[in-house]
């Protein structure tokens with residue numbers, strides 16, 4: 001085979017409906033690969049890390065040496081881990097997998113070992129400003145074919161709750177040029193959550209896989225109580241019940257409830273979930289291709305999780321670009337211990353800017369058969385969509401105390 005040396009590594013920051021960071025790696029044989037390095041609300045930090053610190057080291061390297069390049073960027077930097085570093089490494093890693101699969105003339109999932117299933121079961125987001133609004137949204141997503149749905153609704157007496165659109169636009173949390181302040185009340189939420197699940201099960205029955213995201217708002221014992229109070233509603237999972245910096249916190253939750261637990265969208269390394277997995281404190285690991293070091297590292301996490309019966313449930317919000325989504329779908333299709341994949345459809349403008357081979361039908365997605373990961377970028381249009389500063393909200397308790405968003 002002809003040599004494939006990296007001759008260019010270009011960072012493209014663009015805002016087709018929202019901000020995305022894309023890395024384009026070009027090789028001496030005239031091919032290119034694309035990687036997603038988007039870190040919501042901190043995009044320019046990853047762009048600078050890539051442009052100023054990573055790109056110069058890539059030029060002249062053998063593009064075929066994916067694992068070695070991963071190790072070079074991880075061990076070689078001395079300063080390991082962290083969301084900025086790992087998103088940058090992920091962008092390189094996914095671009096190199098894209099290149100290798102294109103050189104092989106295969107869709108990436110074939111290079112990863114071939115498919116383990118017919119397609120990738122995905123879950124949708126249903127939300128509402130009221131219970132009725134939520135039920136309408138669930139009905140709408142069932143009509144679209146989804147078999148698994150995450151439900152979030154406004155909590156009575158609590159303004160601007162996580163997971164519910166601010167105003168009438170589709171849900172997109174990073175929506176303001178300075179962080180918007182949301183309020184939180186755990187007691188009100190804890191009273192309302194079983195009522196919400198009751199309404200959903202009463203109307204739609206138990207065939208639907210039901211998910212819910214507590215978004216790091218609870219203490220371990222509150223999370224335990226919530227899990228217990230929801231057991232009768234047979235959730236597919238309860239997500240981010242408590243922050244996981246202290247992995248042992250999940251032991252307490254586990255001792256009290258059989259509600260399945262999912263966590264990991266903010267993790268960036270296997271070390272963030274080592275104990276959660278080896279002690280079987282969770283059921284689903286939610287690390288994403290983009291924020292946990294790319295396909296190379298995510299496969300390592302998934303293999304480790306498989307030893308303990310933990311399945312994957314990759315984060316898939318609109319703040320991962322279609323490149324991140326495409327890469328995730330190839331990964332999902334190819335691993336044995338896949339659980340489910342989050343699907344938040346992108347805005348039409350985003351889909352136009354990133355033409356892609358992946359498809360959705362009947363509750364499932366498929367990465368498609370295009371060589372590589374099958375996602376392109378309309379580079380020429382980037383100038384039309386300049387970066388626009390946008391922050392995620394912050395959160396305070398009713399007495400003004402800063403809380404976890």
Ligand code: EZ4
Nearest residue numbers: 040173213215265317319392
């Ligand atoms: O808040 O991706 O499960 N999904 C989530 C997301 C996250 C955003 C943060 O950038 O929790 O909505």
Ligand code: CO
Nearest residue numbers: 213239240265
């Ligand atoms: Co979440």
